[in-house]
Amino acid sequence: MPFDSHSFGIIALAAYQPDWDLFRTQLLSIQAQTYKNFLCLISADGGDAEIEDFVARELSGDDRFKVLGFPDRLGFYGNFERVLRQVPSHADWVALSDQDDSWYPTKIETLLPHLGSVSLVAGQARVVRLPGNQVVAESTQRSNVGLGSLLAQNQVTGSLCVFRRDLLDLALPFPRLETITQVHDHWLAVCAKATGGVRLVSDVVQDYVQHGGNVLGEVAGRKSPAQSLDHLRAMSRKYQGSGSPAAMLKTANDLSFGWRRVMADALRKRLGITDGVDDALAAYETGHGWRSTSRTLVAGLRRGEIALPCFLEFMAGVPVELFAKGSRS
Incomplete structure (x- = not known):
């Protein structure tokens, strides 16, 4: 199917005790997307009242943003699974969002057309470190690899990808192994690679913000x-x-x-x-x-x-x- 301005999609954002300044920047960057036909589902991991008030205030009641509150905390892996279970069947595409990055205005517009030929597409990010907005890398330089190599080492960062809605029919429920390498984007990537294909493009579509609260970071020094x-x-x-x-x-x-x-x-x-x-x-x-x-x-x-x-x-x-x-x- 063609993916154009008429294709309706879901932006699935997992939130947990966000830094309010970073969260504001991310929300506003999503609101400013040149592609407008979406609903942003925000899954508040372990409570929602404060997040719901903040979203309504900062986005002036934009009804494209909906906060889903849950009393139990599942962690980022379970929280992404939980919000993806809420994606309606009539959606055409899904984009994942962290709570502390900053999307460029044309991100969705740039990535969406690729879904006419693959199940999942991902762009690149400029890596920025706080405090000071120091540019650590101009691009994450992810690359296209075969399924065997993708299983070994993930090339798809969730916050950089958009995928077809029907991928969830295969990917849900998420498999489980309690370890730090259990991550949602790796699982979604191998599901897509094994079926409709994955494409990594060179377009830099957002800032990937590194700070002390990152669950998984992009830049780390080499360990002895x-x-x-x-x-x-x-x-x-x-x-x-x-x-x-x-x-x-x-x-x-x-x-x-x-x-x-x-x-x-x-x-x-x-x-x-x-x-x-x-x-x-x-x-x-x-x-x-x-x-x-x-x-x-x-x-x-x-x-x-x-x-x-x-x-x-x-x-x-x-x-x-x-x-x-x-x-x-």
């Missing part, structure tokens, strides 16, 4: 081996309840193979065996063969589609993967 070990131990204590060596090995596996296995298994179940995606799923799903896994990871590394730190994270997850495979055989 000791810092990496401390980070892994902290993640292990958070998600495994222990900083023991065994718990750290399990965490390393969950951060790499675990989340990809959850996605691959979910797609296998929902799609069945599908020409063109079977090899990619086989590299990560439960009971995967090491030949296909190593071939996929090494090929992605050589092509520059998988960064070396990501490849090394997979290597850290190998011991538990081998043990699990030995237990099944």
Whole structure:
């Protein structure tokens, strides 16, 4: 179908205790879009009264913005799933929004036409650090990669993408694995890549604002081996309840193979065996063969589609993967 000025869409914004100045900037940037035919659903994670009052006041009662309040807090992954469940079936497209960025006026207008040929399109962002609005990078420089590499390393930032409404028929409900690598945009991206396709374009469509409250950041310094070990131990204590060596090995596996296995298994179940995606799923799903896994990871590394730190994270997850495979055989 053509996606033009008559196509109605939903902007799904997940909010939680926002910085009010940043939230105001984001709301106003959405309101100022040159593309006007949308409804912005704002999911307030754990309460809504203060957010609802703020939105009504700052946007002068613009009825294209609707706040959905929920008493329970789910975190950003669950909150995005919750707001996407509210997208009406008659919508043509969906755009995801964080609460603290700043969209350029032509963002939706620029991205929407690409949905005539792919299921999901994503642009680039200029990375800005606060305080001081320091420009860290002129572009996020995400790139188009194959499904095997996309499963290994996500190239799609949720706040930069627009996708067809029917993608939600496959993507909902979200699969679950309690780890920091469990993210909504990665799951939506692989669902789109496995079906109607993903396109990353070079257009810079917004500022991606980095500050102390980011759940996931864009720019981080390279960690030393000791810092990496401390980070892994902290993640292990958070998600495994222990900083023991065994718990750290399990965490390393969950951060790499675990989340990809959850996605691959979910797609296998929902799609069945599908020409063109079977090899990619086989590299990560439960009971995967090491030949296909190593071939996929090494090929992605050589092509520059998988960064070396990501490849090394997979290597850290190998011991538990081998043990699990030995237990099944």
